[in-house]
Amino acid sequence: MRDLKQSRAVQTRKKILREAAQLFARKGFHDTKVDELIKAAEVTSGAFFHHFKGKDDLAIAVIDHHMEQRGRTLDRIEKGLPEPDGSDPLELAFRRLDAACEMVVRRRNRKGGCLIGNLATALSDTRPEFRKRLGECFDEMAAEFEINLAEAAADRDLDVDSREIARYIVSVIEGAIMLSRTQRDLGLVQQQIQRLKEDIRRSFQAEVPR
Amino acid sequence: MRDLKQSRAVQTRKKILREAAQLFARKGFHDTKVDELIKAAEVTSGAFFHHFKGKDDLAIAVIDHHMEQRGRTLDRIEKGLPEPDGSDPLELAFRRLDAACEMVVRRRNRKGGCLIGNLATALSDTRPEFRKRLGECFDEMAAEFEINLAEAAADRDLDVDSREIARYIVSVIEGAIMLSRTQRDLGLVQQQIQRLKEDIRRSFQAEVPR
DNA sequence: TAAAACATACCAACCATTCGGTTTTATTTT
C-alpha cells in the first residue's frame, strides 16, 4: 500500500510531471511553454525551478516517470484482459499488445499522441542526449514483446529475428498513433494492431524452419 | 523541359521552400525559427514576408510543394527500379514501396525525418487546419498503393480492405522512420519495409476468399 | 512607370530563467 499522505514537495513534483506529460503528449516539447505548464499544474515558477533545473531537465524526468508509470499501467490493464487459452507464448505477446492498444486508446481520449514518440520526433536529430534516451525507451517497449516472441519461435523451431519483430511492433504502434491523430479515428489504432497480430501469426505459421 | 532560367522571385520562393522543408524535417515546426530559415535560405526577412504571410502560411506552402516534389521524385526513383517479372499488381505496389523506401533512405542521409510526419506530430492536436491537411497527405500517400492492392485482391478473389492495408503501409513507414532516427540506423527502415512486404504477400496468399 | 521584389531597421510580445525574500517542514536542543 502506498502512503496515503505524501509530502507537499512530492505532490508538487508529481503534479508538474503529470501535467507536463499531458502537455508534451498533446503539444510536443517545443510548443509547451513553462508558463502554461506551471498554470496547468497550479504551481509557481519558483516551485518549478526549485524541482527542475530547466525545461530539458524536466523532459528527462518526465520520460523516466512516464516509463515507470507505463509499465505499471500496462501490467494492470493486462491483468484485466482474458487469459489466453493455450500456453502459446505468442498469445502472451498478443495479450501484451492488446493491453498496449487499450492504453493508447484510453490516453487518446484526452487528446495527444505518444509522449515518447512526440519527443523522439521533436528532438532526435538535434539533441543527442534525448535521442539516446528515447532510443532506450523504444528498446524497452520492444523488449516487452521480444521474450515471448523468441519463445514462440523456439517452440516452432523457427529461425526468426524476434528482436526485429519486436521493433516492428513498436513501429506499427507509433505509426498508427501518428495517423490516427490526423484522421481523428481511434479505431485506426485498434484496426492496425489487429492486422499486425494477424500478420505475425501468419509469419509464425509459415514454414521457415532452420 | 523546365525553364532554364527562372525569375528571381520564383527562385527566392523556391529556395525558402527548400530550406524550410529541410529544417522542418530535421527540427520540426516549432523549433525552426524564421530567423534561421532566412539565414539558411540566404534571403532577408523582407523577402520572406513578401512571399509568405507568416510561418503558418509558409508551412502550408511547404506541405503543398513537398507533396508535388515527392510525387515526382517517387516516379523518377521507381523508373530506375527493375521491372517486376510478372504482371501481378501486388508487385507493382511493392515496387512503389521500394521506391518510397529508397527516397526515405536518401533523405535521411541529410538527417531529419518525414516532413509530413513531423508536422503531423507537432500540430495535429492543436491546429485543426493543419491536422486536416496532413491527414489528406497521408491519404494521398496511401492512395498510391491502394489501387494496386485492390487489383491484386480482385485478381485473387480476396475480400480484403485495400484502403486499410494502404494506410497500414503508411503507418509502418512513418513508425520505422521515427524509430530509425533514435537508433541512428537506416537499415531499420529497409528491414521493416522488407518485413512489411513479406507480411502483405502472405496475407494475399492466405485463403480468405469471399 | 507601375508593380513586384527585396532590403533594413525596428518593435512588442513572449519566454525561460533568475533571484531575493517568505513560508513550510524536518531536525535538534532544551
Place this chain on the structure above:
DNA sequence: AAAATAAAACCGAATGGTTGGTATGTTTTA
C-alpha cells in the same frame, strides 16, 4: 513537548535574450 534552528519548498517580480512580424524605403522587373 515546546522552542530553536536548519533546510527544503515555495513565491512572484524582474530580466534579458529571442522571435515573429511590421513599416518604410529602395531596387528590380515587366
